[in-house]
Amino acid sequence: MLEIKDLHATIADTDTEIIKGLNLTVQAGEVAAIMGPNGSGKSTLSYILAGRDDYEVTSGDILFNGESILEMDPSERASAGVFLAFQYPMEIPGVATMQFLKVAMNEQRKARGQEELKTPEFIRLVKAAAGDLDISMEMLKRPLNVGFSGGEKKRAEILQMKLLEPKLCVLDETDSGLDIDALKIVSEGVNALRSPDRATVVITHYQRLLDYIVPDSVHVLSKGKIVKTGDKELAKELEANGYANIIAAAA
Amino acid sequence: MMTNIETTPAEQMLGRLLPTRRTESFHYTDLRSLIREFPAPVITPETGGDNYKRIVDASRLPIFDGKFFDALKDELPAGVTLVQDVERPAANGLDDTLLAINGLGESDAFGVVIEGDATSEKPLGLAHMANSAGLTNVYHNVTVKPGANACVIDRYVSSDGIAHVSSAVVDLSIEKGATANWIIIQEENTDATRLARLNISLAENADLNVFILNAGGKLVRQEINVVVSGENANLDIKGVNLIGGNSHVDVTTVLAHSVPNTTSNQLFRNIMTGQGKGVFQGQIKVHQIAQKTDAKMACNTLLLSDDAAFYAKPELEIFADDVICGHGATVTELEDDHLFYLMARGIKERTARALLVEAFVDEVVEELESEPLIEALEEIIARWLEKNG
Ligand SMILES: Nc1ncnc2c1ncn2[C@@H]1O[C@H](COP(=O)(O)OP(=O)(O)OP(=O)(O)O)[C@@H](O)[C@H]1O
Ligand SMILES: [Mg+2]
Numbered sequence: 034m035l036e037i038k039d040l041h042a043t044i045a046d047t048d049t050e051i052i053k054g055l056n057l058t059v060q061a062g063e064v065a066a067i068m069g070p071n072g073s074g075k076s077t078l079s080y081i082l083a084g085r086d087d088y089e090v091t092s093g094d095i096l097f098n099g100e101s102i103l104e105m106d107p108s109e110r111a112s113a114g115v116f117l118a119f120q121y122p123m124e125i126p127g128v129a130t131m132q133f134l135k136v137a138m139n140e141q142r143k144a145r146g147q148e149e150l151k152t153p154e155f156i157r158l159v160k161a162a163a164g165d166l167d168i169s170m171e172m173l174k175r176p177l178n179v180g181f182s183g184g185e186k187k188r189a190e191i192l193q194m195k196l197l198e199p200k201l202c203v204l205d206e207t208d209s210g211l212d213i214d215a216l217k218i219v220s221e222g223v224n225a226l227r228s229p230d231r232a233t234v235v236i237t238h239y240q241r242l243l244d245y246i247v248p249d250s251v252h253v254l255s256k257g258k259i260v261k262t263g264d265k266e267l268a269k270e271l272e273a274n275g276y277a278n279i280i281a282a283a284a
Numbered sequence: 285m286m287t288n289i290e291t292t293p294a295e296q297m298l299g300r301l302l303p304t305r306r307t308e309s310f311h312y313t314d315l316r317s318l319i320r321e322f323p324a325p326v327i328t329p330e331t332g333g334d335n336y337k338r339i340v341d342a343s344r345l346p347i348f349d350g351k352f353f354d355a356l357k358d359e360l361p362a363g364v365t366l367v368q369d370v371e372r373p374a375a376n377g378l379d380d381t382l383l384a385i386n387g388l389g390e391s392d393a394f395g396v397v398i399e400g401d402a403t404s405e406k407p408l409g410l411a412h413m414a415n416s417a418g419l420t421n422v423y424h425n426v427t428v429k430p431g432a433n434a435c436v437i438d439r440y441v442s443s444d445g446i447a448h449v450s451s452a453v454v455d456l457s458i459e460k461g462a463t464a465n466w467i468i469i470q471e472e473n474t475d476a477t478r479l480a481r482l483n484i485s486l487a488e489n490a491d492l493n494v495f496i497l498n499a500g501g502k503l504v505r506q507e508i509n510v511v512v513s514g515e516n517a518n519l520d521i522k523g524v525n526l527i528g529g530n531s532h533v534d535v536t537t538v539l540a541h542s543v544p545n546t547t548s549n550q551l552f553r554n555i556m557t558g559q560g561k562g563v564f565q566g567q568i569k570v571h572q573i574a575q576k577t578d579a580k581m582a583c584n585t586l587l588l589s590d591d592a593a594f595y596a597k598p599e600l601e602i603f604a605d606d607v608i609c610g611h612g613a614t615v616t617e618l619e620d621d622h623l624f625y626l627m628a629r630g631i632k633e634r635t636a637r638a639l640l641v642e643a644f645v646d647e648v649v650e651e652l653e654s655e656p657l658i659e660a661l662e663e664i665i666a667r668w669l670e671k672n673g
């Protein structure tokens with residue numbers, strides 16, 4: 034489903050290379066975990082997948098269902114099924130959350146040639162999804178993410194993911210900021226979306242999340258490259274011993 | 285439709301008397317160079333027009349080409365009295381060009397007296413519609429009686445493609461303990477010139493909210509002069525200026541706090557596109573005896589085009605010592621981060637921009653009390669952005 038081939042990318046303003054020859058393949062139905070030290074390029078990779086133009090891909094390719102997405106803008110990628118749950122979701126004053134959700138859902142439906150949702154149907158979907166994630170409708174009346182607590186922002190990301198039903202879900206440290214109950218609720222939300230035609234990339238620092246969302250593969254990212262790939266046992270090893278040995282062995 | 289406009293010597297003379305940038309308050313809006321040809325007054329007003337549409341349920345007083353058409357008016361709400369042919373303030377020689385212009389031709393001058401609170405349920409609409417090229421003028425004198433609760437929508441619209449010059453002078457008096465919402469909506473065509481002045485006096489315990497939306501016109505000069513002359517009076521002015529194409533929109537306010545314990549708050553949000561030019565001049569004068577005055581003023585501009593420009597000029601003249609006065613002006617662009625977030629959810633760039641731009645001004649619009657009015661204004665704004673964004 035997702036194939037990243039020898040990807041090199043720089044910060045557009047400064048030409049500093051952050052992603053330095055990264056290879057990663059994730060199959061449909063697979064849950065892949067990406068772990069790695071602070072500053073290794075995990076969020077950068079997620080932004081590049083989503084199409085943020087602060088970064089410039091200098092060589093290599095990203096194939097989604099066999100087709101390169103490098104020329105697509107973020108909205109086209111989203112409509113094609115790429116979803117990024119942000120590590121730091123942005124607060125957008127003045128844009129009502131409900132209005133945003135409705136516009137996003139309908140723009141994607143339009144892009145896919147589906148009929149737009151009518152208001153009652155939309156409200157029903159949001160209520161159901163919000164209920165599952167223990168999000169109050171009161172919160173959704175506020176401007177998008179404005180004044181949401183850290184954990185509320187993360188839940189709101191997963192709410193958007195549930196409503197938009199993407200094909201490739203990229204979760205960037207969705208577990209950080211969540212309390213124990215919320216971690217469980219959010220993980221259940223993610224697991225509910227697991228399906229043979231959907232792939233998930235979970236970026237995390239902690240085994241705790243992977244106890245709930247059990248990965249099929251685990252990849253270690255260091256200095257802009259995947260330096261080791263393994264199964265769920267690799268995450269446990271990292272939890273126990275840290276990155277030093279693995280990174281040293283790869284270097 | 286008037287086609288045959290000839291400029292008479294009187295108008296030619298007026299054209300030459302228009303203020304230039306050498307007059308301080310016209311520094312950014314040089315009327316003499318901006319108004320190349322000063323047209324003759326419209327003689328035969330024309331009623332109707334495609335753009336003469338209702339936006340909310342209001343009792344409308346129709347004013348076509350500056351002329352009030354009594355026979356076409358809606359039923360007046362209880363407590364509203366019309367006074368035909370009021371005397372307009374005399375121009376102080378030709379020093380005040382706007383008043384001199386306003387007195388030209390056969391323009392109407394009528395008064396409205398509002399008592400009770402019927403208009404707060406169903407607003408009174410001063411529905412101005414320009415259908416003919418040429419000069420049209422109107423003068424209104426509006427009094428909100430003690431304890432009354434009024435809502436007036438003062439709206440200016442014109443037919444497409446008509447080059448008209450319109451002046452409007454409104455004297456608004458909010459008497460003791462009265463509350464009023466005064467909503468100015470300007471949606472004239474992109475060939476229109478509008479010279480407008482709203483003079484306000486606020487008596488003791490009066491509470492006035494002025495909202496102004498500029499969403500049209502080629503050249504607009506809107507002056508708001510306020511004398512806060514009764515203790516415990518409160519004035520709120522909120523404005524949204526949408527300025528694109530080759531438009532030039534100038535809002536100039538002069539507030540005098542002349543007694544103790546009064547408050548004022550001004551907030552403008554401006555959206556600049558194309559080659560638009562915008563001006564906000566806000567002068568606050570606090571008289572020596574006006575202790576405990578609380579006067580605030582803010583002007584925030586969203587610049588969407590490198591070719592557009594906005595000039596903000598606050599001016600505080602404070603002669604009392606125990607006052608709170610503040611002002612702030614900002615100019616920003618759309619945040620790339622915000623745009624990316626919305627697009628990452630599948631929202632197309634154009635729609636995402638529109639959402640963010642609307643959000644910038646809706647924050648002000650949504651503070652109005654009337655839900656239908658908020659919706660109507662948001663629709664006008666969305667339509668403008670669709671055309672100019
Ligand atoms: N726009 C930018 N401008 C400057 N430096 C950047 C930018 N984006 C990323 N970087 C740098 O690139 C490196 C990788 O950052 P990134 O956020 O991808 O790390 P990360 O692996 O997600 O770390 P963490 O675990 O702390 O979230 C860091 O050194 C960061 O400072
Ligand atoms: Mg990160």
